[in-house]
Amino acid sequence: MPTQEQIKTCFILCYQNTKMYLPINLVTIDKRTKDVVILAGEETEIVIYPNGNWRYL
Known part of the structure; x- marks a missing residue:
């Protein structure tokens, strides 16, 4: 289950x-x-950490 921040x-x-x-x-x-991973479009990969911070990969 994701955190509220995620x-x-x-x-x-x-x-x-x-x-x-x-x-x-x-x-x-x-x-x-426990990271949320989003795949968007053809090349965009985003990771959201449990504290709500995120980054592109």
Whole structure:
């Protein structure tokens, strides 16, 4: 289950990506690290850490 910070950040990032007409292909949680992973468009991969911070990979 994602943390409240991850949920908020995920919503904001998904909104921003779809606003740029990038499809959200996958949103999942890495069971080992508890990170939320978003795959958008053809090349965009975003990781959201449990504290809500995120970065592009």
